[in-house]
Amino acid sequence: MAVDTGAPTFERWLGAALTGDALDDTVWGHGERAVTFGRMRKETARTRDVLAAHGIGSGSTVAVQLLPSFTLLWTVFAAWSAGAQVMLMDPRLTPAETTRLLDLCEPQFHLTVDGPAPTLTSFRDECETVVLPRRSGRPAETDHRLVQFSSGSTGLPKVIGRTGRSLLDELDRFALLPEMPRRGERLLLLSSMAYSFGLIGGVLHALRHGVSLHFSGSPQPRDLLRILTERQIHAVFGVPVHFDLLSRVGRPGDLPALRLAVSGGEMLRPEVFHRFEEAFGVRIGQAYGMSEVGIIATDLAGRDAPPAVGLPAAGVHTDVVEGTLRVRLPEDPYLHADRTRRYEDGWLNTHDRCLVRPGDGVLEILGRTDSTVVIGGLNVDLTEIEAALLEHPAVTEAVVVYGEAIECHLVAEPALAKGELLAWCRERLSPHKVPKALHFVRRLPRTANGKAVRNRELLHASRERERQVIIR
Known part of the structure; x- marks a missing residue:
């Protein structure tokens, strides 16, 4: 198995982040429960021991298909800190979809929940984990730390790999954005942790910078508004439907702490942008990216209304060819490259129709060119x-x-x-x-x-x- 180059490696960074004494007072919360980083460290260490007892260690391949929960977080942290390659799978997949991905990627272990796939995956404190060894599984053959999945234009799943270096580079790009949540602030994370923005921009950024992370067990707008008010949330990350629902509950009253609202995952409608600003006095910012790349462009402060998504992030090189956005990547992000031709000559075709605004270079995303919708x-x-x-x-x-x-x-x-x-x-x-x-x-x-x-x-x-x- 290849080893990441550069310092620190992703595993060393994660280990340092989980052992730093300065983070003991930072709280992650859900409902009435608060989990300190000290508790997170202990649960991560305990889970790492459990995984080791099953034979999971450096070079292992582990498919993690757990419900959104603190259990999911410390399980992923434990697998990573043990040197395993983590394949994040959506818990809502049907048995047929799950089997197809397991057969395609051949992980050695499948961490899942007992029972049928849930239709709703609201956050909960903990969930039971079943460790299923797979005799046909194969150890990691690349240095990818994270494997994710995305549908392609042929209907077959695309398997996306991220190295530890690419994850750290993306964390650096987020850190360079002055609007991002900072130490001591409270972030309500509504974005899915199975996908890049929620996992990297939300969970890992919070871990790195001492941000208090909060979750909601209910998608109902009045429950979300109650969390914003009672916990004096500074920032909220979600998808357009969250902001659409919140903007419909009426004027929320005084929320002096709220300064940042960021939407990612799909196109934001202009009417939602304007209605939310009228109700909350905060513009919805945009974090435009994709699993293959991570963050591509940002306008976190919401300076421009949709379809603008902001300027390319630091270190991200883009080009527009025949109206379609392309992104420069050092290597093919697909682990089964024979299933796609989106990556050619060092450029990834996003299949997003794009305009570069004259004068300031802001990207405007106008829709899709293929059969994929978000x-x-x-x-x-x-x-x-x-x-x-x-x-x-x-x-x-x-x-x-x-x-x-x-x-x-x-x-x-x-x-x-x-x-x-x-x-x-x-x-x-x-x-x-x-x-x-x-x-x-x-x-x-x-x-x-x-x-x-x-x-x-x-x-x-x-x-x-x-x-x-x-x-x-």
């Missing part, structure tokens, strides 16, 4: 949903598009009921991928060369012209 901060490949629908024996054609929600236009046998097809989808897809609307038509519109039309407006126009939608 919903609630999670990548969703629409062709994956189409493939699941077409597996049903009664479905002959299907086109999936995204507007306000995921919707499917399909041709099927008349006897097929909507409820039956939705149940079919729920068995094969994660909850956030299940279509919200099914439109049964006699035929799908096609282009002159025979390709199915994938424009939502044209699909609805064709549907209205035919007036032959089957009501189920």
Whole structure:
């Protein structure tokens, strides 16, 4: 196994961060429970001993699929500090999706929860962990410390690797941003810890700089507002839906501590940006990035309204080719490079349509160029949903598009009921991928060369012209 170069290594940095006496008084909180870094150190050490008893150590490959919790945090810290390669898997994956990723990546151990995959993954204090050895697993063959997953345009998962050096470099980029939460401040983290912004910009930045990290067990806006008020939160990190919900509860009253609100994961609508500022007196900032790269561009203070996402982060080199944003990377981030052609000649194609604003160089993100959309901060490949629908024996054609929600236009046998097809989808897809609307038509519109039309407006126009939608 290769070893990271440079000083400090990621493992040495993490070990130092977890043993620093200065962090004993910094509290991470959830509900009525407060966890000091001292407690976090003890639980990390205890968990590392448990993992060692199962044979997990330097060079091991460990798939971690736990619920959002303090248990997840100290389990990941323990695996990393032991020198293991951590594969972070979303706990909402179906058994079929989980098996597909495990077979693809071949980890030696699978850390999971007992029972069926949950549909809701709100933060909790602790969760039971089951350690499942996998005889077919393979030890780490690269120096990647973190492995994450993202859907691609073919519907097959892309496997993304981050070295310890790249994680430390991203932490340095966050540290150079003057608006980021600092020692003694309180950050409400709503972004998923299974993805880059929540994990690196939230958890690891807080660990590095002595920021108090707070979590919510409820996504309800009034519960979030109560946390903001009672704990005098200085900063909140989330996805657009969080800020949309918060902006709808009315004027919250006096929140003198709140100075920063940052959205990441998907495009922020201008109306949410303006409504939140009117209600809270704070502009929503943007953290634009992707798992393959980490943070790409930022406007944490929200100086510009969407679609602007700010200037490229320190050390990040970007280019716009034929209207599409590309990012310079020293190596291919994909561990199964044969599954994608997005990385070529040192440049990663983000598949995001982009404009560079004349005069100041601010990036404006205008949408996607491929079949991938981002919903609630999670990548969703629409062709994956189409493939699941077409597996049903009664479905002959299907086109999936995204507007306000995921919707499917399909041709099927008349006897097929909507409820039956939705149940079919729920068995094969994660909850956030299940279509919200099914439109049964006699035929799908096609282009002159025979390709199915994938424009939502044209699909609805064709549907209205035919007036032959089957009501189920």
